[in-house]
Amino acid sequence: MTTTAPGVDDGALDLLRAAVRGRVLTPADADWGAAHLPWNVAVPQRPVAVVEVADAADVAAAVRWAREHGHAVTAQPRGHGATTALDGAVLLRTAALDEVWVDVEARVARVGAGVRWGEFLPALDGTGLVAMVGSNPDVSMVGYLLGGGFSWFGRAHGYAAHGLRAAEVVDAEGTLRWVTDESDPDLMWALRGGGGDLAIVTRVEIDLHPAAGLVGGSMTFPIQDARAVWGAFLEASRSAPRELTLWSSLMHFPDVPFLPEPIRGRSFVTVASTFLGSVEEAERLLAPIRAAGTVLDGRVAEVPIGRVGEVAAEPTEPTPSIDWAMLLSDLDAGTLDRLIEVAGDRDRTALVAVQLRHLGGAFAEGPDGDRAAGAVADRISEPFLVWALGIPMVPELVGPIQGSLAALEAAVAPEATGRTPLTLLPGGEDLGRVFDDASLARLRALKASRDPSAVIRGNHPLLEA
Ligand SMILES: Cc1cc2nc3c(=O)[nH]c(=O)nc-3n(C[C@H](O)[C@H](O)[C@H](O)COP(=O)(O)OP(=O)(O)OC[C@H]3O[C@@H](n4cnc5c(N)ncnc54)[C@H](O)[C@@H]3O)c2cc1C
Incomplete structure (x- = not known):
């Protein structure tokens, strides 16, 4: 066997190249670095080849090829959710699946599997409609929706995946098909938050929501105000209407x-x-927080939906990152004090951000009656989530970051429910942290019946390797 890609023989690679219109890259190619590296460059993932698919037919051809040659296929549009669980698989890059179609009157959009939130949202500017975007505009819409999707507007409308109306998929047989709640209720239930292990999705149709306006912004205070500001944040969250979402962070910018x-x-x-x-109305609701400390920067203004990514202002360039998240059953002054103690002093923590997200509202309810098949990402009963990020610019920072995450975990232990939404679950972590036993058993049974040889592999595989 001759090979330019460890694990695949060149004859098989030639057949793959002949089967698809897009580029096929292996470690022998000069562009391999850029082609195979994920957004989270700290994850040393090792796919055997990368296919830059040209269209949905390429996805189907790649899956059929993988099936025939005993390989696994995985879609990775961006790589915010990179893991080494993808090692040995053929990685599909979906940037060319760039369809964006909006029907303002029907409040429906269709987008391809390569479309990022930041590429789609400007199409809604001026329409009075919003879509269920999260904090980062660089994330792919399909990857995010398959993980449930934790949006700025989840308190008003629940998990983003509840708005998934239909999907075009390539199944493990390599067949391209359009699925709805009527045609394949089991798969639709699983696609609404079960991850990318059951089918490669080539495009989705989603709900859009009317909004009376969209206001966004961030207030910045000196770290010394953390106790007062977090106290006011907690108080405001207790009476917040569903239209208001509050996320508060301790931030330590590196020198x-x-x-x-x-x-x-x-x-x-x-x-x-x-x-x-x-x-x-936003200013009225935010006034007690604004009054809690010295506002260094406090712009809160109307934002076009196309620029909502600027509210959280997260990095969009490839970034090495180690993150961790936990749902909390409660939050009180004691927990806030413990968190500030372990993460509020830059000399004592290696983390760059520790964020509290207020949930509740529609997050605590299931999908509405329009979704006959339901959703595996059903509801979140916990009222808060804590999320933390470390950026290991050099490998020596990995240990201190992990130490700081352990201290954080200990600080929230009394309120930690052990649960995490799938989009925020680090690679290799137990899916029991995301799904209840019955849902996980149903997902695994579906995988075993639809894809017993695991031709399709998501970043959180449902079956043991
Ligand atoms: C800075 C930052 C902020 C974030 N903020 C939020 C947030 O506010 N809310 C939230 O919910 N999440 C958030 N996330 C998590 C993010 O939504 C997930 O990482 C998600 O996986 C999408 O990222 P991606 O497009 O880079 O996916 P990738 O990492 O490229 O893909 C992740 C997985 O999704 C599946 N997948 C993707 N596309 C397809 C497809 N076409 N067919 C089948 N499977 C597919 C595969 O299993 C793949 O391994 C954030 C992540 C980061 C790094």
Whole structure:
């Protein structure tokens, strides 16, 4: 066997190249680095080949090829959810699946599997409609929806995946088909939050939501105000209407030359918010938080939906990251104090951000009656989520970041339910942290019946390797 890609013989690769219109790359190619590296460059994933699919027919051809040659196929549009669980698989890059179609009157959109939130949302500017975007515009819509999708507007409309109306998929047989609640209720239930292990999705049809307005912004305070600001954040979240979403963070910016001087090497507490309504009403709701400390920067204004990514202002360039998230059954002053103690002092933590997200509202309810098949990402009863991020710019930072995450986990232990939404679950973690026993058993039974030889592999495989 001659090979330019360990694990695949060149004859089989030639057949793959002949079967698809898009580029097929292996470690022998000069472009291999850029082609196979994920957004989270800290994950050393090792696919055997990359296919830059040209269209949905290429996806089907790649799956049929993998089936015939005993390989696995995985779609990775961006790689925010990179894991080594993808090692040995053929990686499909979906950027060319770039369809964006919006029907404003029917409040429906169709998007291809390569479309990022930041590429889609400007199509809604001026329509009075919003879609269920999360904090980061660089994330692919399909990858996010398959994981359930934890949106700014989840308090008003629940998991983003509840808005999944239909999907075009390639199944493990390599057949391209359009699925709906009527044609394949089991698969639709699983696609609404069960991850990418059951089918390669080539496009989706989603709900859009009317909004009375969209206001967003972030208030920044000195880190010394953390106790007062978090106290006010907690108080405001207790009475917040569903249209208001509050996320508050402790931020420690590293002392590196590429950061602007006002933030470089400094620490802050921030409260980022969106409100589906007027600026006046948003300001009224935010006033007690604004009054809790010294506002260094406090712009809250109308935002076009196309620019909602600026509210959280997260990095969009490839970034090495180690993150961790946990749902909390409650939050009180004692927990806030413990969190500030372990993560509020930059000399004591290697984390760059520790964020509290207020949930509740429609998150605590299941999908509405329009979704006959239901959703495996059903509801979140916990009212808060804590999420933390470390950026290991050098390998020596990995240990300290893990140590800081362990301290954080200990700080929230009394309120931690052990549960995490799938999009925020680190690779290799137990799916029992996401799904209840019955849902996980149903997902696994579906995988075993539809794809027993695991031709399709998501970043959280349902069956043991
Ligand atoms: C800075 C940052 C902020 C984030 N904020 C949020 C947030 O606010 N809310 C939230 O819910 N999540 C959030 N996430 C998590 C993010 O939604 C997930 O990482 C998600 O997997 C999508 O990222 P991606 O497009 O890079 O997917 P990738 O990492 O490229 O893919 C992840 C997995 O999705 C599946 N998948 C993707 N496309 C397909 C497809 N076409 N067919 C079948 N399976 C597919 C595969 O299993 C794949 O391994 C955030 C992540 C980061 C790094």
